[in-house]
Amino acid sequence: MTAAIEVTDLTMTYGDLRAVDGVTLTVEEGEFVGILGPNGAGKTTLLETIEGLRRPDSGTATVLGLPAWPRNPRLLPRIGVQLQASSFFERLTAREQIHTFAALYGVAAGRADEWLERVGLVEKADARVEDLSGGQAQRLSIACALVHDPELVFLDEPTAALDPQARRNLWDLLTDINESGRTVVLTTHYMDEAEILADRVAVMDHGRILVHATPAALIRRLDAPTRITLADDEVITTREPAAELARLAEAGRLDGVRVQTGTLEDVFLDLTGREYRA
Template sequence: MAAGRPVTNAIEVTGLTKTYGDLRAVDDVTLAVEEGEFVGILGPNGAGKTTLLEMIEGLREPDSGSAVVLGLPAWPRNPALLPRIGVQLQASSFFDYLTAREQIRTFAALYGVPAAHADEWLERVGLVEKAGTRVEQLSGGQQQRLSIACALVHDPDVVFLDEPTAALDPQARRNLWDLLSGLNDSGRTVVLTTHYMDEAETLADRVAIMDHGRVLVHDTPAALVRGLDAATRITLADGEVITTRDPAAEIARLADEQRLAGVQVHTGTLEDVFLELTGREYRA
């Protein structure tokens, strides 16, 4: 956000709740995302991330509370809002029997976007060589990249991505990071759910960690790690491990003893924060 510019919220969520029988999928969530901000939503399976995103996108009616996007209520679905948001769902859905080029050109036409601009997006997600291939013949990762391109083809102001890199190989994932960083740098607001801690640390200005339908924390990755107050592990070349809460003093001592060669210092990470808040038990 430009210096001196007043803070404007692109998304304002207040008391958002969704219940299915005895399951409180989203439980009284209040959350704000600033204009031009990149926010990552983390949480175990079943934490409520996708349900929360779908209510903010206007795809699912909340039981109570409200979601306002770009100053407009997300529900009931507002035709004036739809051209200004881009949505990539967890499960890709395409028109039958169309090629990758025909798919994205169809999405573009729905928004009045020229075909040439749609073709540019195929290049940006590395699918030019697959432009004439029918979608059902694309790999899972290629379908994921096409889904992301279709969500972005109309240059929306706010972008919602639900686990966008889940099916991508490491190279494609890094390339998508560059693409998303560029979108955010151009002033767009980006909200994504992810299971990758390194993805959230690299891309997100702030991170919200959810569990059991509630947002437990919402802050910058650095602030969350600082708040963990985790001990630092210092690994020496001979394999000895020193655990300390005063790493500066230990490093100084090792320097005096001329034992710094090969030393590795491991501080707390966002993953440590995540596990501290949500536990380590397996989630189906």
């Protein structure tokens, strides 16, 4: 596979703070990679540096075979970027907003309208962007990032303001985009989101990538015990679930049994701790 992103020893500082501290990362073409981390871990700074929005203090970032910095105009039609904070042209309707983005990339208005439908905003097409709810604005921001059919998509906490239905619909949309051959990189605080969507996840903390592997590999490496909850709420914790379930089957006690293995959230907490972050 060809690398869509190659990051080597990337560092970004703000005064005494090393927001990105010697990060090396490869994302293969067509991969779906999730970047996880507590607040202040450096996820957004890392993405913005790879996108060419920030100049790194040291190290390099190559995107689709081209250097990300200085800001490279040849990359702009090939990447889609949805920032953590949405920013729109004032006093435009949702339709005018996405038509404007489409026109910048030479995309027909009809294609832009299709994207409004794909993110469920047809009924809000004539509403001004300042009158959209937080979730609606987030969906419009995602549509604007995808309207030109980019090869590589960066999404910074795309589902943060979405309700459960919109969140699941966006998962389907991102899966379709990835399965069509597009590379997707997203940051998220939702562990289930990363576990379901991502081929690999990178866990960041204090500006560094602690691990980068498939969700299944990270969960196996944690070696967390399995919790078996019986119908009467009795809980059995075991590292030999097959044998325990066989014993329960022989005793006729499998009805209503719930089995919980380790999760990506367990991995995350094991790596980054449980203390509150600002």
